Amino acid sequence: MSKSNFTPEQKPASDLTKKKNRNFAEEFGLSLEDTTNEELELARKNCIKKLIDHKLYDENGDVVWNSEPFAFFKAKAAADTVNPSLWLNGKANYEAGVYEVVKDKIYQVRGLDIANITFVRTKTGWLVLDVTSCSESANSGVRLLEEALGESVRDRIRGVIISHSHGDHFGGIKGVVDEENVGRPEEGKIPIYVPAGFDEETVKENVFAGPAMFHRAKYQFGGDLVPGVRGTVSAGLGLTMTSGTLTYIRPTNFISEDTTITIDGLEVEFQLTPETEAPAEMNNYFPEYRAFWAAENCTATLHNLYPIRGAKLRDSANWWRFTEIALERYGKRTDVVFQSHNWPHANTPEDPNVVEDYLRNTAAVYKYVHDETLRLANIGWTAKEIAREITLPEKLKKVWYTRPYYGSVEINSRAVYNRYLGFYNGNPNELDPLTETEEARLFVEYAGSAEKVLEQAAADLESGEYRRAARAASYVVYVDPENKDARYIAADAFEQLAYSSESSIWRNAYLSGAKELREGTRRSVRKREQKSGRSDLIGNLTNRMALDYLGIVTDGQLLAETDSRFRLIIVDPKKPGNVTYKGSEAAVSEEFIVHVYHGTVLYYEGHTEEYLPYVKVPDRGILTIVNKQYSASRDIFDTDIPQILEELDNAVIDLFEYGNFPLIEPRQ
Numbered sequence: 001m002s003k004s005n006f007t008p009e010q011k012p013a014s015d016l017t018k019k020k021n022r023n024f025a026e027e028f029g030l031s032l033e034d035t036t037n038e039e040l041e042l043a044r045k046n047c048i049k050k051l052i053d054h055k056l057y058d059e060n061g062d063v064v065w066n067s068e069p070f071a072f073f074k075a076k077a078a079a080d081t082v083n084p085s086l087w088l089n090g091k092a093n094y095e096a097g098v099y100e101v102v103k104d105k106i107y108q109v110r111g112l113d114i115a116n117i118t119f120v121r122t123k124t125g126w127l128v129l130d131v132t133s134c135s136e137s138a139n140s141g142v143r144l145l146e147e148a149l150g151e152s153v154r155d156r157i158r159g160v161i162i163s164h165s166h167g168d169h170f171g172g173i174k175g176v177v178d179e180e181n182v183g184r185p186e187e188g189k190i191p192i193y194v195p196a197g198f199d200e201e202t203v204k205e206n207v208f209a210g211p212a213m214f215h216r217a218k219y220q221f222g223g224d225l226v227p228g229v230r231g232t233v234s235a236g237l238g239l240t241m242t243s244g245t246l247t248y249i250r251p252t253n254f255i256s257e258d259t260t261i262t263i264d265g266l267e268v269e270f271q272l273t274p275e276t277e278a279p280a281e282m283n284n285y286f287p288e289y290r291a292f293w294a295a296e297n298c299t300a301t302l303h304n305l306y307p308i309r310g311a312k313l314r315d316s317a318n319w320w321r322f323t324e325i326a327l328e329r330y331g332k333r334t335d336v337v338f339q340s341h342n343w344p345h346a347n348t349p350e351d352p353n354v355v356e357d358y359l360r361n362t363a364a365v366y367k368y369v370h371d372e373t374l375r376l377a378n379i380g381w382t383a384k385e386i387a388r389e390i391t392l393p394e395k396l397k398k399v400w401y402t403r404p405y406y407g408s409v410e411i412n413s414r415a416v417y418n419r420y421l422g423f424y425n426g427n428p429n430e431l432d433p434l435t436e437t438e439e440a441r442l443f444v445e446y447a448g449s450a451e452k453v454l455e456q457a458a459a460d461l462e463s464g465e466y467r468r469a470a471r472a473a474s475y476v477v478y479v480d481p482e483n484k485d486a487r488y489i490a491a492d493a494f495e496q497l498a499y500s501s502e503s504s505i506w507r508n509a510y511l512s513g514a515k516e517l518r519e520g521t522r523r524s525v526r527k528r529e530q531k532s533g534r535s536d537l538i539g540n541l542t543n544r545m546a547l548d549y550l551g552i553v554t555d556g557q558l559l560a561e562t563d564s565r566f567r568l569i570i571v572d573p574k575k576p577g578n579v580t581y582k583g584s585e586a587a588v589s590e591e592f593i594v595h596v597y598h599g600t601v602l603y604y605e606g607h608t609e610e611y612l613p614y615v616k617v618p619d620r621g622i623l624t625i626v627n628k629q630y631s632a633s634r635d636i637f638d639t640d641i642p643q644i645l646e647e648l649d650n651a652v653i654d655l656f657e658y659g660n661f662p663l664i665e666p667r668q
């Protein structure tokens with residue numbers, strides 16, 4: 001076995017990787033010495049206040065955003081360790097500042113968060129579209145606009161529209177408005193508009209599967225990687241993630257049908273786009289400004305039907321269909337389309353069809369992947385085979401703003417297959433499949449020994465068969481996580497795959513995997529999860545969602561013997577009513593029948609049987625059990641079956657430890 005390469009340090013691009021990147025540049029007509037394209041020009045256009053290498057801090061003085069480590073993008077030539085198209089996407093996302101979208105009417109602050117904050121002028125003030133992922137970014141966005149325009153903005157916010165249920169769109173809300181000022185405009189307060197289902201989906205995505213998803217997200221976004229030409233270069237949708245404070249305020253207005261609302265004298269059309277980029281999402285049109293807000297549905301990149309952090313599969317059929325509806329409804333009336341990530345696309349005198357092309361091409365790529373995946377599935381191809389072969393037709397392929405900086409055609413086709421046919425491929429081997437470790441053991445055993453596997457993996461690495469080398473060496477890692485040669489071969493192979501990946505999230509995942517193979521799985525809890533965001537979200541669970549979450553945080557086996565039904569009566573002690581709560585009259589606001597039944601927490605919303613034992617508690621008091629704070633808060637409960645509360649409290653696990661499981665080696 002050749003010894004030369006099995007070392008822990010990062011490697012340069014191999015000759016094969018360099019060649020791959022050169023071929024890519026040639027196919028797409030890019031010069032590697034001075035890499036530019038029209039998207040980079042758009043990202044730089046209409047800047048009225050430029051930011052270079054800036055930092056944001058939280059209230060403790062910790063840096064939560066820093067674009068300075070990305071200053072390598074000042075170089076003209078693309079690095080040979082970065083796919084040239086991704087290099088351009090990163091360079092465009094390194095641009096930061098205040099930008100004019102419609103002169104004197106619409107502005108965006110970009111490049112101080114993974115998402116944009118957008119301001120639309122109303123009759124007497126401003127409407128804010130999406131508020132970035134943390135209060136620090138949002139707060140600074142408002143301040144920068146004030147500086148750029150020389151007028152007050154913060155005290156003239158007349159409304160906020162949050163396009164969808166993802167944290168990078170609502171997390172900065174407290175940086176824009178104070179909770180006590182949120183409410184109905186008739187009362188002089190600030191309304192927050194969201195699509196119907198927003199609150200439920202926010203919770204499902206961020207709380208129910210939150211710990212697993214947040215942990216996996218560090219591979220998607222390269223959370224542990226250092227920015228650099230051998231590190232993270234872009235998040236596809238923006239430069240990188242912030243580590244600022246995620247906040248949440250309950251919205252005031254839920255949009256449940258396509259409608260037009262006048263907000264402080266400005267007409268705003270709402271187009272709901274459910275089950276597209278997010279389960280609850282909507283676009284907006286501003287007729288007076290001939291401007292279309294595409295939320296996160298068209299974002300100057302091919303997006304994800306399945307983000308690799310893990311999420312429910314998205315519906316490509318809805319995605320293309322709602323985009324086509326937007327095209328028909330607004331296309332001819334629109335001069336500029338802008339959105340929550342990346343930069344706007346506007347018609348020009350030379351090309352009056354930019355907006356319509358932008359919407360049509362975006363719809364077309366999702367439609368193509370959808371149809372082609374099903375055609376191939378219907379003639380017997382498996383999801384993996386489809387992903388290997390599927391490519392966009394030349395005309396769609398050569399559109400920069402649908403290149404796969406975030407999502408990829410491969411993953412998207414697997415998502416379409418999975419949405420229609422599920423994860424099972426029809427082969428009975430997959431009915432009761434070997435686990436990752438069992439499969440690895442089988443492979444190594446049948447090959448004869450770990451040494452034999454590694455000998456061939458090393459040869460594959462040498463000849464540029466990086467996928468094969470990584471897979472084979474990873475089998476050895478699963479059998480023997482201490483095997484350094486195996487770890488280093490897999491890491492070296494991942495790294496070369498990263499260097500030629502056009503998708504930022506593939507690059508980040510490969511590099512994160514390589515880093516953990518070389519250095520070991522990082523088990524430190526990430527700071528973001530310690531900040532207030534998680535508790536803000538959990539604190540806003542409705543009583544029904546708190547019951548759902550209670551089922552998730554209880555260890556079912558610890559309740560295996562329990563069979564206990566009770567009425568859960570949510571009381572409002574401040575309002576007089578017809579129940580007694582702790583000796584006083586109180587009103588009933590909600591009622592459930594809860595059945596803790598052999599390891600499960602079943603419930604029925606409503607009230608059926610009067611004779612059952614009762615648990616009376618104020619609104620969201622059930623969260624004290626979910627949060628393992630029952631013993632300190634037991635006196636908010638009024639009950640004739642205290643033992644069930646004790647049993648639940650015993651079964652609730654200690655809070656999930658974020659970031660405490662490996663992704664590239666077997667779980668201990």
Ligand SMILES: [Zn+2]
Nearest residue numbers: 115166168296
């Ligand atoms: Zn987003």
